[in-house]
Structures are given as C-alpha cells and as structure tokens.
Amino acid sequence: MNSCSFILFIFATIIFLPCLRTTEAASCHPDDEAGLLAFKSGITRDPSGILSSWKKGTYCCSWKGVTCETGNRVTLLSVEGYSDADETFLSGTISPSLAKLEHLNEIYFSNIKNIKGSFPQYLFKLPMLKYVYIQNIRLSGPLPTNIGALSQLEHLDLQGNHFTGPIPISISNLTQLTRLNLGGNRFSSTIPNIFKSIKELGYLNLSGNRFSGELPPSIASLARNLWALSVSQNNLSGTIPNYLSRFKLLSVLDLSKNRYSGVVPTSFTNLTRLYDLNLSQNRLTNPFPPLDVSSMRYLDLSYNKFSMTTIPQWVTMLPIINSLKLAKCGIKMSLDDWKPAAPSSYDVIDLSENEISGSPAWFLNHTIFLREFWASRNKLRFDMGKLTLENIRTLDLSRNLVFGMVPATIAGLQNLNLSYNHLCGKLPTTKFPASAFAGNDCLCGSPLSPCKPLRQKKRSPK
Numbered sequence: 312m313n314s315c316s317f318i319l320f321i322f323a324t325i326i327f328l329p330c331l332r333t334t335e336a337a338s339c340h341p342d343d344e345a346g347l348l349a350f351k352s353g354i355t356r357d358p359s360g361i362l363s364s365w366k367k368g369t370y371c372c373s374w375k376g377v378t379c380e381t382g383n384r385v386t387l388l389s390v391e392g393y394s395d396a397d398e399t400f401l402s403g404t405i406s407p408s409l410a411k412l413e414h415l416n417e418i419y420f421s422n423i424k425n426i427k428g429s430f431p432q433y434l435f436k437l438p439m440l441k442y443v444y445i446q447n448i449r450l451s452g453p454l455p456t457n458i459g460a461l462s463q464l465e466h467l468d469l470q471g472n473h474f475t476g477p478i479p480i481s482i483s484n485l486t487q488l489t490r491l492n493l494g495g496n497r498f499s500s501t502i503p504n505i506f507k508s509i510k511e512l513g514y515l516n517l518s519g520n521r522f523s524g525e526l527p528p529s530i531a532s533l534a535r536n537l538w539a540l541s542v543s544q545n546n547l548s549g550t551i552p553n554y555l556s557r558f559k560l561l562s563v564l565d566l567s568k569n570r571y572s573g574v575v576p577t578s579f580t581n582l583t584r585l586y587d588l589n590l591s592q593n594r595l596t597n598p599f600p601p602l603d604v605s606s607m608r609y610l611d612l613s614y615n616k617f618s619m620t621t622i623p624q625w626v627t628m629l630p631i632i633n634s635l636k637l638a639k640c641g642i643k644m645s646l647d648d649w650k651p652a653a654p655s656s657y658d659v660i661d662l663s664e665n666e667i668s669g670s671p672a673w674f675l676n677h678t679i680f681l682r683e684f685w686a687s688r689n690k691l692r693f694d695m696g697k698l699t700l701e702n703i704r705t706l707d708l709s710r711n712l713v714f715g716m717v718p719a720t721i722a723g724l725q726n727l728n729l730s731y732n733h734l735c736g737k738l739p740t741t742k743f744p745a746s747a748f749a750g751n752d753c754l755c756g757s758p759l760s761p762c763k764p765l766r767q768k769k770r771s772p773k
C-alpha cells in the first residue's frame with residue numbers, strides 16, 4: 312500500500328464510519344414501533360417469551376417475527392407458537408393498533424391458542440395486505456359481511472378458529488385469492504355460489520365445518536387453477552359432480568365424512584394428477600371407475616357402500632403408494648393372491664371389515680417399510696407363529712381366524728390387537744393389555760390367566 316492509497320483508506324474510513332453507526336442505531340418507523348408495542352401490551356401472558364425481544368427503543372425490524380423488507384417499514388409480522396407444545400401460547404387480545412403498520416404485507420398468527428376476540432377489524436386499514444394467516448387461535452363470531460373489501464388479498468387462511476355463520480357473499484370480490492382456507496371452524500349454512508369471480512384459486516379448504524347442501528355450481532369455474540379441494544367433515548350431500556374431472560391440476564380431493572351418494576363419475580379417469588384422494592365415510596356405491604393415476608400416494612375409500620370384491624387392479628399396480636385404506640369396501644379376495652407392484656412403498660394399510668381370507672405372510676415379508684397394518688374383522692386364516700414382523704409398529708388382526716402361537720417378536724410393536732382369533736399357548740412377555748389377546752382358544756400367561764402347570768407336566772413325558 313503506497314502512502315497515497317493509505318491516506319485514501321483513512322479518508323474512506325472517516326467518511327463511512329458514521330454510516331455504519333447509523334445502520335446499527337437505526338430505528339424503525341415510530342408508527343410501526345408504537346403499533347407493535349401496543350400489540351404486546353394487549354398480551355397478558357407469554358410464558359415461552361414469544362415477544363421477549365420486542366423492547367421499546369431497540370430496532371423493531373430486528374424483533375423476533377418482524378421483517379422490514381425495504382427501508383424502516385414493517386412488511387411482515389409473524390407471531391407463531393408450536394402446535395404440539397402446550398407452553399407456547401399467548402393470552403389476551405389482538406390490539407387494534409396494528410392498524411398503524413401501514414406497510415404490512417403479510418400477517419402470520421398461528422398456534423397462539425388463547426387469543427380471543429372476533430375477526431380483526433384493523434385488517435381493513437392495511438391497504439397493502441396480501442397474505443393473512445390467522446390459524447389455531449380462538450377467534451369467534453361471524454366474518455364481517457364486507458370482508459370483500461380486502462380486495463388485494465391473495466391468501467386468506469383462518470383455519471382452526473371458532474368462526475360461525477355463513478361465508479359472506481362479498482368474498483366473491485376477493486378476485487386475487489389463490490388460497491382460501493376456512494377449515495376447522497364452525498361455519499354453517501350452504502356454501503354460497505361465489506366462486507365465479509375467484510378464478511385464480513388454487514387451494515380451497517372448507518373442511519371441518521357445518522356446511523350442508525351441495526357444492527355450488529360456480530366451483531366449476533375453478534377448473535383451470537384448483538389443485539386442492541378439501542370439504543371433508545361437513546354435512547354435504549348429493550352426488551360427486553362430473554365437472555371435477557375437468558380440473559386438470561387437481562391433486563388433492565378430500566370429500567370424506569359427508570353424505571355423498573351415488574357413483575364416482577367415470578370421467579374421474581381423466582384426473583391423472585391425483586395424489587391424495589379421500590372419499591371415505593360417505594354413501595358411495597359401485598362401480599368405482601378405474602383411475603389412471605401413477606402419482607397417487609394416499610387413497611382412502613373406506614366406509615362407503617362399495618362392494619369391490621377384489622382390491623382393484625389399478626390400485627394393485629400403483630408404482631408408489633404410502634397409504635391405502637379400503638376398510639369396509641366389500642373385498643372378498645384372499646391376501647395370498649394380492650401381489651402389489653410396489654410393496655416396499657407402503658406405509659399404512661387398512662383393510663378392516665372386509666371378507667379377506669388367506670395369509671398376510673408374503674405381503675408382510677415384502678412391505679419392508681410398512682408401519683401400520685389394520686385388518687380386523689376379516690377371515691384371515693394363517694399360523695401366527697410363522698409371521699415375520701420386522702419394521703411394523705401397529706398390527707390389528709382382531710376378529711379373524713388366526714391360529715398357532717404368538718411369537719416373541721410382537722414385543723417390538725407399539726400397538727397390537729390379536730383378540731378374537733384361535734390362538735393358543737403361552738404368551739411372550741409384552742406391555743399389551745389383556746384386551747389385545749381376549750377371546751382366543753387357549754392363550755395363557757400374563758396379562759391373561761397363568762398357564763396351567765399341572766396339565767403341561769402330565770403331557771411332557773409323551
């Protein structure tokens with residue numbers, strides 16, 4: 312470094328040092344700081360310290376959950392607990408002073424369980440708001456009838472609150488919406504016919520509410536973009552609409568736990584992108600169309616009025632499938648004849664309440680990643696002592712015709728039910744309750760009554 316550049320260096324340092332200092336001591340916009348601190352003061356309990364970094368006079372853009380994408384204005388606010396940790400919650404109310412955060416683009420409130428109140432009115436004062444996630448909080452009451460005034464919204468996700476009443480008609484004015492999730496609330500009435508103007512919608516979840524009647528005809532206008540439609544656990548009725556087969560991107564379709572009747576449209580063979588199809592717990596009848604779905608991972612057709620006789624060929628041939636549930640589907644085949652194309656992809660199989668015979672031995676030998684096998688109330692007949700159980704965690708074979716001894720390998724399972732079969736002999740040591748072994752021919756030993764030593768002694772000389 313010659314002396315000239317050294318002097319330049321010193322000069323530059325003198326010039327830029329104050330700049331560095333200013334960024335360090337930067338302050339966010341006073342309205343944003345005031346709005347956030349007022350929010351904090353509406354919170355009466357915060358045991359896990361979700362808001363502990365929110366301190367007056369410190370740079371609010373660096374507070375936990377606060378983001379300023381450009382400049383000193385808050386653009387994103389994320390206050391999130393963990394759904395599985397009881398101690399992460401906030402008690403109190405959401406302060407209306409959040410309206411001061413005028414540049415707010417995205418709001419994520421989730422799993423802060425104890426917040427009470429109604430739909431936050433301050434949202435109407437935030438002109439740049441695009442993404443609203445208010446999930447698993449205890450907000451209640453109806454949605455405001457003028458909710459359509461939030462016309463710039465792209466995502467509206469209110470899953471897991473206690474909202475009631477009908478969906479306001481004005482939602483049809485939220486024409487930018489790509490995601491609408493009202494799942495897990497207490498909405499009622501019929502689903503209004505509002506979808507014609509919300510053509511960009513890709514994700515629609517109305518599950519777990521009290522909707523009744525049929526899907527409104529304007530759902531058909533979502534054909535171009537909708538990839539997920541979930542309306543499970545309501546009181547919807549009628550037949551499954553034919554127009555769904557025109558939804559080229561549809562990969563999640565969950566109509567489970569409603570009162571759908573009639574047949575699944577044959578045009579469903581055109582839904583080649585299905586990944587998760589759940590039609591369980593309805594009143595659907597035969598025939599079920601053969602689907603052309605190499606991407607299927609989750610399939611649940613349980614508890615309808617199907618009488619399938621065999622596991623459909625298109626299911627058997629699926630190249631990868633994680634979860635297959637065909638409980639009470641009227642299947643009468645022998646498991647010995649079932650050789651799925653991709654046994655090692657199965658994670659969960661539920662074939663309960665059919666009339667399936669034979670043995671799962673081949674099948675359990677080849678489904679090396681299977682964690683759960685549910686097959687109660689069938690006619691399985693095989694020697695339990697010969698079963699190899701490697702990775703499986705849950706095995707329910709109750710109410711079948713299984714015979715032989717119970718192998719010691721069952722001790723490695725988490726859940727087991729072998730009740731009401733024809734098993735015999737001394738039980739290996741396990742943690743399972745007596746009800747897992749009840750109703751067999753001659754099982755003995757803990758947790759059932761002790762084996763009879765006298766009779767065994769008499770037999771032993773033979």
Ligand SMILES: *[C@@H]1O[C@H](CO)[C@@H](O)[C@H](O)[C@H]1NC(C)=O
Nearest residue numbers: 457459460480481482483484
């Ligand atoms: C939708 O917005 C338009 C124009 O802003 C308004 O006239 C109309 O009343 C709104 N519709 C509903 C159902 O709120």
Ligand SMILES: *[C@@H]1O[C@H](CO)[C@@H](O)[C@H](O)[C@H]1NC(C)=O
Nearest residue numbers: 470494495516518519541563
């Ligand atoms: C729809 O919402 C329900 C209830 O909140 C939730 O359990 C489910 O996972 C959601 N479905 C999808 C496809 O995201």
Ligand SMILES: *[C@@H]1O[C@H](CO)[C@@H](O)[C@H](O)[C@H]1NC(C)=O
Nearest residue numbers: 521522523524546547548570
């Ligand atoms: C479900 O809807 C039917 C009419 O379609 C109605 O008779 C019944 O009471 C509803 N059930 C519940 C639990 O809301």
Ligand SMILES: *[C@@H]1O[C@H](CO)[C@@H](O)[C@H](O)[C@H]1NC(C)=O
Nearest residue numbers: 543567568589591609611634
């Ligand atoms: C299908 O839906 C039912 C009820 O809504 C649920 O219990 C079940 O786990 C779902 N099946 C799959 C494979 O996700």
Ligand SMILES: *[C@@H]1O[C@H](CO)[C@@H](O)[C@H](O)[C@H]1NC(C)=O
Nearest residue numbers: 556576577578579580581582
């Ligand atoms: C599937 O779609 C094609 C083209 O869109 C159509 O011609 C055909 O009729 C459809 N198949 C069924 C079973 O509806």
Ligand SMILES: *[C@@H]1O[C@H](CO)[C@@H](O)[C@H](O)[C@H]1NC(C)=O
Nearest residue numbers: 671672673674675676677699
């Ligand atoms: C299952 O595998 C074991 C060895 O891992 C073998 O002894 C047994 O014959 C196999 N059973 C069937 C039905 O394939």
Ligand SMILES: *[C@@H]1O[C@H](CO)[C@@H](O)[C@H](O)[C@H]1NC(C)=O
Nearest residue numbers: 709710727728730744746747
């Ligand atoms: C096993 O199944 C029987 C009848 O199907 C039931 O009564 C019992 O509670 C079950 N036991 C366990 C441990 O799951």
